[in-house]
Amino acid sequence: MPNITYISHTGESRTVTADAGVSVMQAAVRNGVPGIVADCGGECQCATCHVYVDEKFLGLLKPAEEDEDAMLTLTASERKPNSRLSCQIAITDKLDGLIVTTPEIQQ
């Protein structure tokens, strides 16, 4: 099962083992990783599950679809080129070792 590492904006790191198929947001919420709010429950409606994806993994992710791209303009913390909505990233075995950083604020 893939491991995902979440680093907080202050640099604390948490690694969780996730089931393939769940989203990076769900893996965080289920394991009590702070820093991801996910108001809308993963429907790509709220932009409170914003993460910065470690550059090494960006190329492994499917590019953001139109709705995620639009929603990313509403993030409470600055949107950067590696910004993604974690509810839109489905965890696969290929993503084992994925590192994401949670932003300072989500809303």
Place this chain on the structure above:
Amino acid sequence: MAPESIEFRPADFFDREQIEFISGDAAVEIERGSRLIRLQSGRELHYSELVLATGAHVRTLPGATDKVAYIRTLTDSLSLRSRMRKGGEMLAIGGGFIGLEAAAAARSMGMTVRLMAAEPRLMGRAVSHYISDWFAALHERHGVQFQLGTAVATLDDPALASPDIIVVGIGVIPNVALAQGAGLEAFSGIVTDNHLRTSDSAIFAVGDCALHPNAWAGGLVRLESVQNAADQARCVASTIAGTPKAYAHVPWFWTEQFEAKLQIAGMPGETDESVVRGDPAAGKFSVYNYQAGKLRFVESVNKPADHIAARKLLELPPSILGSS
């Protein structure tokens, strides 16, 4: 979709956050003088601040039948899903989001679907006429049969004998009894000020039960939405923690029916001008609704960028939202 995938927080969240979670023991009385709550079991809890998030319960129809399904809880949804079968027949009563989403899900599964609603228009108070008509056509294209303007008074009506499942989505009633029992001002919701304080300054109300002043509605309103519940809860938490915040968020809503994702920014209501942009025939467009020359709400179908732009636009001072 697995039930766990719609869980907002796992069961151990409260423990981890050192929040005592009491379930199965309803609060039955608030004694405001001594700032005390009495639970069903007789247990008493003291408070310095109290937040009422009592929600709402479904409006029901009289008459009994085991075919009926109301949708409020996860259990309701799972039970409904377990009874839906290809080739079966569903009757949806109510032309709002619930009735239409149920109709779309059932049609997509290969059921025969009829929808009856008392109102002449689908989603009457929640969308513009243009969107209401567009969604009626969408459902008709997918084979949903409509009987609009037909009120159902009782489930015992012999005319309702044929369907296997009857989904009733005719609205909710806010849970105000606890507040009323404590003498707080409450009628079609628990009345609050713009900080979501009730008529007792130590007691707040949030979410579906809160009848709050809303600049977008131009008066007191009760909203049933994810946005409203989450933003109101955060406002009150901030106020209680020492940084008072007035509730002033732009409302937004969404629904998915067949291939159409409808997103609404602003507060639906009366309009005197609607401007359609995009391609309704291709199912990608937005409707900009104005009243008295001011932009009031924007409905986007499969146009997420328009919706996000509208949310941002509506946050601007009203003076620059004129149509001319």
